[in-house]
Amino acid sequence: MKSMTLYDPEFPAIRVADSIFGNGNPFEAFDRLLSRDDFFPASLRSPIVDVSEDDKRYLIEAELPGLSDKDLKLEVKDGVLEISAEKKDKKEEKDDTKWLRRERREISFMRRFSLPEDVDAEKIEAAFKDGVLSVELPKKPQAASRSVPVRAA
Numbered sequence: 001m002k003s004m005t006l007y008d009p010e011f012p013a014i015r016v017a018d019s020i021f022g023n024g025n026p027f028e029a030f031d032r033l034l035s036r037d038d039f040f041p042a043s044l045r046s047p048i049v050d051v052s053e054d055d056k057r058y059l060i061e062a063e064l065p066g067l068s069d070k071d072l073k074l075e076v077k078d079g080v081l082e083i084s085a086e087k088k089d090k091k092e093e094k095d096d097t098k099w100l101r102r103e104r105r106e107i108s109f110m111r112r113f114s115l116p117e118d119v120d121a122e123k124i125e126a127a128f129k130d131g132v133l134s135v136e137l138p139k140k141p142q143a144a145s146r147s148v149p150v151r152a153a
Contacts, residue, residue, distance in 0.1 A: 046109050047133075058119065058137040067107065069128040074135065076121050081135070084110040118142075 087107040
């Protein structure tokens with residue numbers, strides 16, 4: 001049995017694809033499309049985020065490779081936690097630099113999280129280690145329930 005090939009220049013459909021995809025390889029055309037800056041503008045890029053909860057806190061963990069703690073900004077306002085970052089492209093290029101492929105550029109994003117009512121906003125803490133931002137949102141202690149005695153009237 002003949003093995004399946006991705007690219008066969010003798011196949012007529014490939015000649016048609018040559019006019020559409022340039023070299024006849026749709027995977028390279030797709031790669032060129034995805035590498036364009038206007039396809040995924042910086043404003044649409046968001047970090048991968050996990051949110052968990054236990055009895056005492058909520059925990060937000062965001063993967064932020066290539067950033068440092070100086071690039072990050074966290075702000076709590078009106079019951080909303082905003083996590084944002086901005087990192088500009090380094091301009092230390094030499095005149096003779098020829099880029100063969102460049103995917104690491106400016107990073108900019110903003111994520112907002114509505115805080116549950118039981119979050120103690122004054123005690124929120126954040127730590128950044130190994131490219132992972134951890135934001136701990138402690139819960140307010142619940143008011144202890146008390147029994148109300150019923151008196152006979």
